[in-house]
Amino acid sequence: MAHHANSLGRKLRFAQIIVFEQVLRSGSILRAAQELNLTQPAVTKVIHELEGHFGGPLLVRGNRGVTATELGELVARRSKSLLAELRHMTDEVNAFQEGAAGQVLVGTLISASAVLLPRAIQLLKARAPAVVVTLRVGQMDQLLPALSVGDLDLVVARIPDDGSWQGKLPGLEAEALYAEQLCAVGGAHHPLASRNATSLAEMLAFPWILPTRDSSLRRTAERLFFEAGLGAPSNVVESLSVLTNVALMLDQQTVGLMPRTEAQQFAEAGMLAILPLAELPGFGEIGCFACSGRVPAQAVTLFRACLRDAATQALRGMPT
Incomplete structure (x- = not known):
């Protein structure tokens, strides 16, 4: 069944995508319903509506709860990007109404986070105290996939010498800082x-x-x-x-x-x-990874500028 973007756009609602994403995150329709303050039948109904829109089953029920079908995985991947865009739009509208606000989700390796990140966060807070910075520490094989689907805005880490990450995740770019x-x-x-x-x-x-x-x-x-x-x-x-x-x-x-x-x-x-x-x-080289295909929110752009300034200070050997 061929889909036309306009007809799908008229049928789909952001609320349905939020429900679907929460079900996958929770691994259970019941837990998702509790997280979203909805009844279990309401969540089930949304999933059925989405399966109608996309013309196939999105979830499969197993003894460990629900997981995505192959079609479900495809929809989930794009859903994360849509929700990241929604979050950025909300942040930017709020920033427009109230001055610089919003949230920046940053992934980092422990080895990259000791000097550069605290300094960059201090610079950001001096310029835009209302921006919330959320840090997630992990290894590259967890952080870069999370960045590519929109769960993170930036990753600050050592850029691997071999460039192997580019082949696996072609949508990402890295900017060397120092x-x-x-x-x-x-x-x-x-x-x-x-x-x-x-x-x-x-x-x-x-x-x-x-x-x-x-x-x-x-x-x-x-x-x-x-x-x-x-x-x-x-x-x-x-x-x-x-x-x-x-x-x-x-x-x-x-x-x-x-x-x-x-x-x-x-x-x-x-x-x-x-x-x-x-x-x-x-x-x-310590650098900043970002998703090249995504329009960054104002807070993210501001934080990248702070990372560059912090790197310049680190190079000068200034006390942080």
């Missing part, structure tokens, strides 16, 4: 901190914190030991939790790797020392 260096760190009074130089071989004698195996930083670390002709450290904790890692290094023995701008913050606070290790590669 190049980050990698450095070795330990407690402020670590035995190696007062030395003029040290080597990876010397550092192997100490307990190490390595990034978890699913992170790109872990591959960088492993390549580092391999290229130096060394085996991996034997005494290891695997962690991406910045707070835990800093606390572990306060034993003045444990060492690890950190992006330099992040390490400098802790060094200035007197908690960590940057160890004099020369043979470290660059961490890579």
Whole structure:
């Protein structure tokens, strides 16, 4: 059955799309009804109406609740984009009525969030205090798909060197903000901190914190030991939790790797020392990912400008 955009546009209502999206999010018609303050029959009726509009079943009921059919997945993907546009339109109309307002949904990796994001948020709040910034921390394989369907407005992270993300998610663009260096760190009074130089071989004698195996930083670390002709450290904790890692290094023995701008913050606070290790590669470019096909809301555009300003300040080594 061929659909014409105008006829579908006349039949479809945003309220129906909101209901459908909530059912998939909840995985259950009953839970969706509770979330939306509707009765279960009302939600079922909306789903039947949508299935009539699209000419096929959108949901399949299993023992784990409801999931989308192949047609349902297609409709869900576009629904997320429509709802993201609706959210942006609401934000922009509110901003027009009240001055700059709205919401920015930002995904980030822990390694990219220590300096750049707090500074960018401070700059945004100085310019537009009413904008709500919501942060979601995850790995790239969770964040980029969420960005491409409109669940996130921006992702701030290290841009992978291999460009593999472009093939998987062709609608996304990345803007490089600054190049980050990698450095070795330990407690402020670590035995190696007062030395003029040290080597990876010397550092192997100490307990190490390595990034978890699913992170790109872990591959960088492993390549580092391999290229130096060394085996991996034997005494290891695997962690991406910045707070835990800093606390572990306060034993003045444990060492690890950190992006330099992040390490400098802790060094200035007197908690960590940057160890004099020369043979470290660059961490890579920290950038901002966005969906190229979507017209960004005013708050999102403003936040991107704040990210650029924060990156310029980070490059100058200004205190944040």
